[in-house]
Amino acid sequence: TAAVSAAALALPSRAAARTAGSAAQAAPRPFALNKSPLKLGLMTYLVGQSWDIPTIIKNCTDTKFQHVQLRTTHKHGVELTLTGPQRADVKKRFADAGLAISLASTYQFHEADPAVVRRNIEGAKQFLQLAADVGAQGVRVFPNGVPNEGSPDREKILEQIGKSVSEAATTGHNLGVQLRMEEHGNGTSNIPVVKKILDYANNPYVYVIWNCSA
Numbered sequence: 019t020a021a022v023s024a025a026a027l028a029l030p031s032r033a034a035a036r037t038a039g040s041a042a043q044a045a046p047r048p049f050a051l052n053k054s055p056l057k058l059g060l061m062t063y064l065v066g067q068s069w070d071i072p073t074i075i076k077n078c079t080d081t082k083f084q085h086v087q088l089r090t091t092h093k094h095g096v097e098l099t100l101t102g103p104q105r106a107d108v109k110k111r112f113a114d115a116g117l118a119i120s121l122a123s124t125y126q127f128h129e130a131d132p133a134v135v136r137r138n139i140e141g142a143k144q145f146l147q148l149a150a151d152v153g154a155q156g157v158r159v160f161p162n163g164v165p166n167e168g169s170p171d172r173e174k175i176l177e178q179i180g181k182s183v184s185e186a187a188t189t190g191h192n193l194g195v196q197l198r199m200e201e202h203g204n205g206t207s208n209i210p211v212v213k214k215i216l217d218y219a220n221n222p223y224v225y226v227i228w229n230c231s232a
Contacts (some may be wrong), residue, residue, distance in 0.1 A: 118155060123158060
């Protein structure tokens with residue numbers, strides 16, 4: 019195609035000019051690297067669960083990973099029990115290393131008992147405060163299940179999950195931390211269901227993490 023266009027440009031005619039103009043418009047753009055490519059990050063769920071903070075920092079910086087999600091209960095020890103000075107130390111270590119972090123909690127909002135749901139909401143709020151204190155970008159939570167289609171409680175639970183993540187997300191926003199609901203759980207690892215939960219949440223500060231279950 020390029021050779022034909024070049025030949026057409028050599029012909030002294032209006033038709034050639036029109037052809038040349040069309041060829042120029044159709045020409046592919048020159049190749050350029052994406053200025054905002056995907057960036058590598060690590061979740062300590064399997065790889066990294068036995069690493070302490072110095073090991074996480076060393077391994078991630080050595081391999082050019084730019085983010086780590088610290089899952090609760092792992093050896094890194096970033097938990098609600100950390101004192102103020104300990105939280106400040108965690109924040110400084112990761113900041114000095116140039117490594118972004120987020121936290122992965124296990125709070126979930128599908129339980130039938132309202133008292134249990136309330137404990138999870140309040141726990142998520144505490145974890146959001148922890149995230150703010152250690153300089154984390156966000157906190158992962160779960161939906162984490164919904165009754166089957168046809169169950170009279172299905173919509174009630176979906177609404178409950180939506181309202182729960184919405185309340186926590188507002189707290190997170192006020193702290194400068196994202197509340198990230200993972201597409202996870204029995205019946206809730208489903209895009210249309212996640213969309214319905216987001217509709218019930220009706221809150222622009224609820225974020226979604228897509229869970230790879232392959």
